Amino acid sequence: MNPRKDLITIDALNDEDIRTILDSTSAMKDIFTRSVKKVPALKGKSVLTLFYEPSTRTRSSFEVAAHRLSADVTTFTVSTSSVVKGESVHDTIDTLMSMKMDYIIVRHKHSGIPAVIARHCKASVINAGDGSHAHPSQAFLDAFTIKEKYGDVAGRRVVIIGDILHSRVARSTSTILRRLGAEVAYMGPGPLVPPQQHTGIPRFTNWDQIFEWKPDVIYLLRVQNERIDSPFFPAADYHAAFGVTEERLRRIDDLDMGIMHPGPVNRGVEICDAAMDYRNCLINNQVENGIAARMSILYHLTPKTQSND
Amino acid sequence: MTDTYIINATWAITNERFDLRVGHTEEPEGISLSGIPLPGVTAIAPAGEMNVPAGARTIDASGKMLLPALFDLHASINIDGHSKRESIYRAGQAANHGGVWGMLVMPSRGFCFDNAATLDSFYEAAGERSFATMIPAGCITEGMQGEQQAPYNTLAARGITILSDGGKMPDNLLMLYRAMKYAAEMNLTFAIRGDVPCLTRNTYAHPSTTSYNLGLHGTPACAEEIGIETLIRLAADTGARLHIQTVSTAEGVAIIRRAKQNGMANLTAEVALHHLLYTHEDIGDYDTTFKTVPPLRDQKDCDALLEGLKDGTIDCIVSDHTPCLPFAKKQDFVSAPQGMVALDTFLPAIYTHLIKPGKLSWADVVRTCCTTPAAIATPYDREEDTPIASPLLLFTPDSQYEVTADSLSCGTLNNPQLGKTLSGTVTLPIN
Numbered sequence: 001m002n003p004r005k006d007l008i009t010i011d012a013l014n015d016e017d018i019r020t021i022l023d024s025t026s027a028m029k030d031i032f033t034r035s036v037k038k039v040p041a042l043k044g045k046s047v048l049t050l051f052y053e054p055s056t057r058t059r060s061s062f063e064v065a066a067h068r069l070s071a072d073v074t075t076f077t078v079s080t081s082s083v084v085k086g087e088s089v090h091d092t093i094d095t096l097m098s099m100k101m102d103y104i105i106v107r108h109k110h111s112g113i114p115a116v117i118a119r120h121c122k123a124s125v126i127n128a129g130d131g132s133h134a135h136p137s138q139a140f141l142d143a144f145t146i147k148e149k150y151g152d153v154a155g156r157r158v159v160i161i162g163d164i165l166h167s168r169v170a171r172s173t174s175t176i177l178r179r180l181g182a183e184v185a186y187m188g189p190g191p192l193v194p195p196q197q198h199t200g201i202p203r204f205t206n207w208d209q210i211f212e213w214k215p216d217v218i219y220l221l222r223v224q225n226e227r228i229d230s231p232f233f234p235a236a237d238y239h240a241a242f243g244v245t246e247e248r249l250r251r252i253d254d255l256d257m258g259i260m261h262p263g264p265v266n267r268g269v270e271i272c273d274a275a276m277d278y279r280n281c282l283i284n285n286q287v288e289n290g291i292a293a294r295m296s297i298l299y300h301l302t303p304k305t306q307s308n309d
Numbered sequence: 310m311t312d313t314y315i316i317n318a319t320w321a322i323t324n325e326r327f328d329l330r331v332g333h334t335e336e337p338e339g340i341s342l343s344g345i346p347l348p349g350v351t352a353i354a355p356a357g358e359m360n361v362p363a364g365a366r367t368i369d370a371s372g373k374m375l376l377p378a379l380f381d382l383h384a385s386i387n388i389d390g391h392s393k394r395e396s397i398y399r400a401g402q403a404a405n406h407g408g409v410w411g412m413l414v415m416p417s418r419g420f421c422f423d424n425a426a427t428l429d430s431f432y433e434a435a436g437e438r439s440f441a442t443m444i445p446a447g448c449i450t451e452g453m454q455g456e457q458q459a460p461y462n463t464l465a466a467r468g469i470t471i472l473s474d475g476g477k478m479p480d481n482l483l484m485l486y487r488a489m490k491y492a493a494e495m496n497l498t499f500a501i502r503g504d505v506p507c508l509t510r511n512t513y514a515h516p517s518t519t520s521y522n523l524g525l526h527g528t529p530a531c532a533e534e535i536g537i538e539t540l541i542r543l544a545a546d547t548g549a550r551l552h553i554q555t556v557s558t559a560e561g562v563a564i565i566r567r568a569k570q571n572g573m574a575n576l577t578a579e580v581a582l583h584h585l586l587y588t589h590e591d592i593g594d595y596d597t598t599f600k601t602v603p604p605l606r607d608q609k610d611c612d613a614l615l616e617g618l619k620d621g622t623i624d625c626i627v628s629d630h631t632p633c634l635p636f637a638k639k640q641d642f643v644s645a646p647q648g649m650v651a652l653d654t655f656l657p658a659i660y661t662h663l664i665k666p667g668k669l670s671w672a673d674v675v676r677t678c679c680t681t682p683a684a685i686a687t688p689y690d691r692e693e694d695t696p697i698a699s700p701l702l703l704f705t706p707d708s709q710y711e712v713t714a715d716s717l718s719c720g721t722l723n724n725p726q727l728g729k730t731l732s733g734t735v736t737l738p739i740n
């Protein structure tokens with residue numbers, strides 16, 4: 001793989017990049033079974049997590065990944081008050097540059113912020129989720145999870161269910177899966193699923209169509225109330241209309257489909273309790289693979305902090 | 310002052326060549342070409358037939374086109390962090406570079422035209438500092454807050470003929486209804502952009518592949534269309550004159566066309582140049598230069614807007630000039646301010662992208678950029694108590710130039726033509 005400074009979107013990667021990162025995710029995962037779960041790959045490098053949005057899972061996943069590669073990790077706490085309008089990202093970038101960080105892992109509620117940071121600093125910037133735009137590390141861990149379970153991503157069918165409009169996960173994961181030869185469809189409440197002519201992805205409106213399509217994986221998205229400024233749909237309907245109910249779980253079981261979810265899960269909304277214990281529920285695999293995928297991403301990026309220019 | 314002779318000029322509209330005598334002492338009425346009055350021209354003859362006295366001041370306009378200078382009905386001139394005088398000077402200079410002799414200045418944060426004192430100081434500064442004629446548009450509401458009507462009588466006494474809250478559609482339709490009823494009797498024109506603010510809040514791009522791929526909330530076209538329909542109904546009911554600003558959708562054009570066909574008088578509409586030239590695809594990877602309100606839409610909308618211009622549904626092309634500091638535009642797409650600057654390159658961009666490819670004729674451009682907008686704004690010299698007539702300009706279509714940061718005089722760089730080559734250079738004023 002050619003040296004690449006940043007990971008902002010899946011679209012920016014070529015096929016070789018995707019393959020390389022996925023392949024070494026597997027090697028990284030092998031490290032977890034050792035008694036010493038640490039390799040010196042990034043020894044002496046500094047990693048900064050810069051999360052403008054609250055996040056426990058992604059942030060700790062990145063931190064564990066960086067620790068396992070022996071990097072030094074700093075957490076930059078951005079209080080909600082400093083994100084108020086008028087604060088310039090450029091000032092933050094200048095501060096970060098002065099800290100001489102090698103890797104910056106950034107999450108922001110505005111689409112496009114990581115790209116702005118990446119353009120103006122030498123550190124490798126990893127997008128850990130920007131607005132409704134992209135979440136590439138999630139895409140890698142999802143693709144890896146499917147590959148691990150089914151042997152190959154190509155030829156698999158995945159339906160992504162829920163709030164597609166606000167979901168960076170839907171965008172990035174659908175992109176990587178389609179690049180790897182899978183078929184993807186969307187389903188969710190009308191106002192939350194953009195039309196096929198904008199997404200290029202078939203759009204279902206109910207579970208009957210899904211069962212007819214026979215996907216291998218049901219990928220559930222979280223209903224992101226914090227991202228929704230005013231009601232998009234009658235919330236009380238969600239579980240009955242779009243969630244995995246116990247009745248639907250029986251059909252999912254009959255058809256041997258897998259269930260995935262980027263977490264955190266809203267039990268009783270997207271998914272019933274029983275589905276969390278379903279034999280093909282891959283949610284915990286996703287969490288474990290998340291660390292391996294993020295190690296692989298950190299390992300393959302090349303910061304420009306070494307050059308003297 | 311002696312007369313100047315312009316010889317061998319090509320009249321843009323008909324391609325005929327003429328010699329003209331331009332005098333300053335007398336302005337006989339009745340001299341016009343293609344029905345367009347030529348201020349300052351005291352005699353006219355086919356090329357080569359004018360008797361030019363020896364030693365007279367002549368301008369050889371061979372290879373140049375003669376046309377009335379342009380009037381821009383929609384410009385915001387405030388540059389954040391710069392003085393008002395600097396903003397005025399920059400915009401005036403940029404306008405002349407782009408072939409624009411006069412403009413309607415939208416109220417903005419720096420130029421809040423809701424009181425007599427602000428208007429007086431603006432007139433004074435514009436008179437001293439501006440190369441171009443600047444006509445302010447008064448605020449619809451105090452402080453452009455959308456609540457309390459501005460003092461229209463006071464504003465009208467200071468020469469205001471057009472009211473606008475900088476394009477913003479007020480939330481409060483009752484306030485607007487009453488404002489229109491009140492102002493209709495003073496013959497004031499309301500210039501408003503069709504919008505339903507609650508539908509377009511927190512939206513940044515046309516709902517499209519671009520908005521999906523970049524994760525930007527889409528601005529529904531229906532918000533603009535409902536807004537236009539609402540404004541038309543309000544204006545029809547109250548008898549107010551209405552000018553619809555920056556129409557951007559095909560259906561918006563259709564609504565205005567229907568209203569005009571149904572005999573609605575006192576209705577005019579404009580399109581911003583960028584809505585004719587660009588689509589949402591130009592946003593590419595979050596290029597904030599292309600962040601506009603309303604957003605850049607589909608090719609079919611561009612085509613419908615062009616069609617609307619040609620059949621007279623849309624009355625004029627405007628610059629929607631909006632200076633944004635480079636620092637502000639370097640932010641992420643959501644945080645960056647909206648708008649482009651267009652005055653510096655106005656006529657060359659129109660020529661390069663619309664006239665040269667045959668999308669519009671010179672006659673269309675003269676109608677939609679010169680005569681009609683000036684007629685809507687009715688520029689008036691308050692000291693001389695006379696209407697101000699449009700001057701002439703010379704345009705050299707064969708010359709090309711690259712738009713560089715140095716060639717932009719408007720004070721900011723958010724011009725999508727930056728780095729591109731444009732055809733045509735402007736000479737304005739001719740003397």
